Amino acid sequence: MAELALSAQDIHIRYRTYLDPPQGLRARLKSRQGQRRFRDIDAVRGVSFDLHRGESIGIIGHNGAGKSTILLGLAGLIELRDGQVLARSRPALLGVGALLNPQLSGRRNIELGCLALGVPRSEIDARVEHLIEFAGLQDFIDVPLKAYSSGMRARLAFIVATTSTPDIMLIDEALAVGDQEFHTRAVARLDEIRSEAGAVVIVSHSLTEVRRMCDRALWMDHGVVVMDGPADEVADAYAESSAALSKPPATPPSD
């Protein structure tokens, strides 16, 4: 078996959020719950899996299943309540929200993003033009980011995250917003990363994408992994359960 790239060991992530109940001060005093103004949400409740070099894992599940949160945990960007994540090197996270400053141009954002990651200036200068061309952003590269479409932002984020080829790449829905042409190129780049013995974890709602790009899939629900296996099998099971849920309940078969 291939070498381990990352190992998630019984990780738990909790975050605290504020409650904003639709009631006035008087009602709050009456219900004597005036003090309980926040609620702890256990987004990830004990997830373990191993990721090997050259492997690609898809994470699927309903909204709120803890998919994005677990990526933050794997990337070491959010504190774990329990358990630990071990890795060969620090994973790079690629998400749609990852933009720096909407006022600044795409080029400055790429520069800043790479500098924040600690990529040396010489490497940025050597690669940035090529990457801009790769992402097809030449015409918009000096325009402020706020004028970008969501697909163009995703392309930019992709550039930042892949400038220095990461060992482990975590992708949060970032490919979904790009158009077909960029999608093809991005997939090719990810395959390249994997062939350089890297590993990829993809959170996606597109089962087609997961089937095509992943060897293995985890199905998450309410913060736990309910199924872990070959991508096709897990995607089939998930599709079946979703279909069962979305079937209109009030129309029994008439025959």
Next chain:
Amino acid sequence: MTDLPDVQSQAAQLRPVMARPPGREYAAELWRRREFITTAPRNQLRATNMDTVLGNLWFLVNPALQMIVYWLMFGVLLDVDRGVDNYIGYLVVGVLTFSYVTGALMASARCMDSNLTLIRSMYFPRAVIPISTLLSNLYTFVPSLLVMIVVVVATGELPTWRWLLLPVIVAGLSLLLLGVVFITARIGKQLPDLHTLLPHLTRLLFYCSGVLFAPAAFTSNELALLLFDINPFFDFVELLRWSLLGRPVEPQIWIFASIWMVALSTFGAWFFWRRELSYGTT
């Protein structure tokens, strides 16, 4: 599971993703981001005035206007020089220096939250954020220093060798301020209420730092004057006045200023670093 020992030996080669690097390694990681630390605030500042008519000229006009308001109020209307030579010069150094202090402190309380998107999208030593927050304020302080020099020269002061020490004193003040910014950045993350509390604290500090009046002109109480001397912000304002206006300072001002500078910057860095892993939480 015959390959279990093998898996374990492999796992031994892996390192925890979520680990706070020891001090020396942390400093090296920070050093690798030195260009980000200096570039990010410059870009931020460039963006702030992009859509205004005056553009970057505002960085000069703003301190000048601020100065004019204080001068009209305290120099012309109230005429409160109280025996201070060159009161206008005294006022400009106090007001503009303190404006740097207030700006940095106010920005620091929210800096971890306003950069949460960045913090949650990639790893870098989190101390990058308070340092760039301070630098951003230092950059806007540079035009203020120009205004100070213009006013000081216009009111009849001539450059002396003491002016050469101006950069050293500004660096010292910035280091002191960085220590405080580290502390307020961490506290502001854990307790957002600090942001509302801070204007009151900085105003208290303002009155305790001899910005508008020389405390010695108002009291001869030894203890009160000692309290002013112990306040490092008062000390640095006095040192800047010593440099630009030639006002005499007692040796203890230098000593208090240096002790606070070393103590607060060291403690602040440690205090911030202790919670390194927590800054990504909402």
